[in-house]
Amino acid sequence: MIIIIILYFLFTVIYEWTYLKNKNRKKRTYWVVFCLMGISFSYCIVTVVFKHMPSPNDLIQFLFKPLQQKILGKVD
Amino acid sequence: MKTAQISQNQLLLFLILYFYSTLIGFAAGHLIHLSQYDSVIVLWISGLVVWVYAYFTIKLANRRPNEFFVHYGKEIFPYWIHILVMGFYSLSFLHSSAFVLREYEDFIVQTYLSETPNWAVGGILGMVVAITARLGIKTLFRTAQGLFFLILIADLSNSIFIGKELKWDRWMAFITNHSGHGIFTGSYTVIPFLGEIFILVFIFPYLTQKSKTLKSVSWAIVLGILLITVNLVFLLLLFGPNLTNHLTYPMLEMVRYIRIADFIENLDPFLISIWSTTVYLKISIMFYLSVLILAQIFRLKDHRPLTFSLAAAMVALSLQMSGGTAALTSYYTKSWATYAYFVEGIPIVYLLMDTLKRFIKKRSAKKEEIS
Numbered sequence: 035m036i037i038i039i040i041l042y043f044l045f046t047v048i049y050e051w052t053y054l055k056n057k058n059r060k061k062r063t064y065w066v067v068f069c070l071m072g073i074s075f076s077y078c079i080v081t082v083v084f085k086h087m088p089s090p091n092d093l094i095q096f097l098f099k100p101l102q103q104k105i106l107g108k109v110d
Numbered sequence: 111m112k113t114a115q116i117s118q119n120q121l122l123l124f125l126i127l128y129f130y131s132t133l134i135g136f137a138a139g140h141l142i143h144l145s146q147y148d149s150v151i152v153l154w155i156s157g158l159v160v161w162v163y164a165y166f167t168i169k170l171a172n173r174r175p176n177e178f179f180v181h182y183g184k185e186i187f188p189y190w191i192h193i194l195v196m197g198f199y200s201l202s203f204l205h206s207s208a209f210v211l212r213e214y215e216d217f218i219v220q221t222y223l224s225e226t227p228n229w230a231v232g233g234i235l236g237m238v239v240a241i242t243a244r245l246g247i248k249t250l251f252r253t254a255q256g257l258f259f260l261i262l263i264a265d266l267s268n269s270i271f272i273g274k275e276l277k278w279d280r281w282m283a284f285i286t287n288h289s290g291h292g293i294f295t296g297s298y299t300v301i302p303f304l305g306e307i308f309i310l311v312f313i314f315p316y317l318t319q320k321s322k323t324l325k326s327v328s329w330a331i332v333l334g335i336l337l338i339t340v341n342l343v344f345l346l347l348l349f350g351p352n353l354t355n356h357l358t359y360p361m362l363e364m365v366r367y368i369r370i371a372d373f374i375e376n377l378d379p380f381l382i383s384i385w386s387t388t389v390y391l392k393i394s395i396m397f398y399l400s401v402l403i404l405a406q407i408f409r410l411k412d413h414r415p416l417t418f419s420l421a422a423a424m425v426a427l428s429l430q431m432s433g434g435t436a437a438l439t440s441y442y443t444k445s446w447a448t449y450a451y452f453v454e455g456i457p458i459v460y461l462l463m464d465t466l467k468r469f470i471k472k473r474s475a476k477k478e479e480i481s
Contacts, residue, residue, distance in 0.1 A: 035229070053415055077423050081430040090431065094446070094449045099444050102445055
């Protein structure tokens with residue numbers, strides 16, 4: 035799985051680099067695009083390595099479940 | 111960024127599919143579980159509430175019709191608060207697209223491709239979504255416009271063919287069986303579904319003939335709910351409320367009841383064609399908005415270079431967000447609605463703040479004139 039992710043991101047780096055170069059974008063754009071790509075890549079790897087990591091759903095449930103239960107009562 | 115690309119007709123057709131997609135595909139069983147025969151009343155009450163909500167969101171967007179919300183929001187709230195809110199929206203849209211993608215993955219894997227891993231289904235649909243988002247919003251709305259009539263024909267065919275299987279003597283229950291609590295809980299859950307219309311605030315500069323937007327939205331709500339109502343009524347007439355809420359995908363079971371002339375026995379492809387296309391459109395618009403907002407926050411010239419990398423994050427999030435269908439259903443039934451109210455309420459807070467600021471400005475200008 036990790037190999038697929040690395041290959042996918044290698045393709046994306048080459049593709050976006052060519053795109054930005056053809057469009058003559060500023061250095062700042064390169065930084066933003068590749069920093070966000072780095073974050074996305076790290077997140078993908080982390081989800082594979084730590085399979086039982088808490089997800090955003092857990093946070094949303096933690097914050098909103100008690101409130102919804104108060105409003106609606108317990109729903110099966 | 112190029113604006114004014116989407117016609118009102120495209121908006122209308124897109125919104126009908128947008129309302130229809132997940133509500134009928136993945137939430138019909140839960141709605142019938144909550145409201146039983148009152149589901150029809152619930153839908154129309156929700157439609158009315160959402161129309162009022164849409165009126166106010168369009169009012170906010172109409173104040174600066176050619177500017178993007180990400181740009182003009184900092185005139186309403188302090189810059190850093192606004193940037194934080196927009197960052198939250200970008201993540202929230204990414205999460206919504208991943209959530210719908212996960213529902214679709216589970217459906218396909220459980221029903222048809224039992225040996226296929228979720229990541230394969232998610233990866234393929236994720237790539238299609240990334241390419242659509244990269245091509246831009248015009249492509250997305252044109253796709254919806256092109257697919258609308260095919261979906262409508264498929265849905266109407268389903269409804270016509272299932273007609274003879276229905277137990278029509280159940281219709282009396284729509285008049286006699288009512289529960290106030292059922293109507294309340296059902297409406298509470300359905301309003302945020304339709305309330306996802308708040309995406310208009312983000313795409314408003316892309317619309318042509320902006321003054322007609324409320325009219326298009328009103329028609330979309332009426333026609334969308336009509337289409338959903340027909341499907342829900344048929345589900346209730348075929349299975350009744352108790353059986354329906356025990357089925358994971360009641361629409362699929364309904365389609366499997368269709369027998370045409372004893373030789374066409376499986377009309378699943380009809381349903382899959384409807385679901386796959388409507389779900390694909392919904393994931394695409396959510397993902398596109400996430401990328402667009404991020405590009406606007408970082409003041410990039412266009413959103414394209416971010417699409418492929420964020421699509422990978424969307425697929426990863428869809429796989430990581432829940433251990434299984436039961437956890438996903440629990441999230442949806444026990445906390446999603448309240449979270450959605452929170453997300454959809456933010457544009458109203460912006461509108462209130464903007465109105466207050468305008469009022470104070472007017473008053474101080476009047477005072478200056480008098481003095």
